[in-house]
């Protein structure tokens with residue numbers, strides 16, 4: 474509602490961002506606090522409450538929180554988050570709601586970030602979208618008809634664990650050949666380290682990272698280019714599967730790996746065009762996610778607004 478203000482909280486493994494958003498979805502102010510490894514949920518909630526008090530003296534209409542899952546939006550409980558060690562069955566929604574006395578809603582961080590990307594689109598371009606967050610792992614969020622898609626079990630879409638290689642690399646999730654094992658930042662570094670260890674020559678040395686691989690691709694390193702192209706091909710396969718499952722207008726590439734920019738987008742789109750079907754011209758537009766790290770705050774605030782206004 475215009476005139477109302479909403480709080481968006483984006484809990485990450487390293488830092489937690491808190492933002493104040495107005496009724497027209499504009500970010501008015503924000504701050505960041507360390508999430509802290511091994512920290513008790515109550516202690517983090519204390520700091521979130523303090524940060525909200527500093528942002529506004531007027532009680533917000535509602536508070537939205539994006540948190541690494543798995544979690545249940547309907548019960549407000551975070552089951553166990555691999556990115557926040559020690560959190561087990563945390564009643565996060567109620568912890569915040571009871572401290573501030575304001576209606577609170579929680580959602581999976583990637584879903585919430587996808588909602589943030591949707592909200593930021595111009596009104597005449599708002600349409601169904603999927604966000605792939607390419608970070609340490611690969612998260613994903615799906616927006617259909619302006620709403621977060623949660624699915625029957627509330628875990629939404631996990632495109633990072635769609636199988637792109639039958640019998641491929643093992644994934645901690647228990648499957649083999651998940652997209653995350655080829656195109657996440659950690660997978661890129663792991664594959665490069667393995668191949669260098671097997672004797673392949675490369676300018677890459679020392680602690681290999683996704684950033685150093687991108688730099689090596691720019692400098693013409695053949696091994697880095699092969700690993701990068703393979704990752705982009707698997708991403709393209711996943712996007713083709715997304716097209717046929719959901720038929721969205723957009724697929725956004727976000728997360729740390731997407732900061733590589735055009736070298737990612739051009740390669741993924743090239744593989745996508747080479748492999749996609751020709752039966753219909755209904756492919757999604759693949760874009761770099763434009764909001765960088767503010768998507769989580771804006772999406773969480775939008776979730777809060779939807780929670781109290783039926784938006």
Ligand SMILES: [Zn+2]
Nearest residue numbers: 634644646651
């Ligand atoms: Zn997996």
